[in-house]
Amino acid sequence: MVGEIYIYGERVKDVTTHPAFRNAAASVAQLYDALHKPEMQDSLCWNTDTG
Template identity: 75%
Template structure:
């Protein structure tokens, strides 16, 4: 018997919200660019726009119009 098979009580993992995604990036990872250590990838000019764009994509997953 396959114990990993989905059941009626099994729930699917919920994707991050945009806020949760941005918070997940603030986990102490070490990032360097041009010899400078990046303290917060979500606010550094080299990365913030990409981080915000991905956060918006995560938020879109939670909009009613994108729900199955």
């Protein structure tokens, strides 16, 4: 399912390049990339008491 995003009445074609969303999209992408770096896993992933 692909949704449509509108801002100020304008349809956003690509959230990764639109000025209102590109920085947030880049931040999420960097976080996902960091989760796959072995040197970052201890800082970003850990076990909890509840699993």
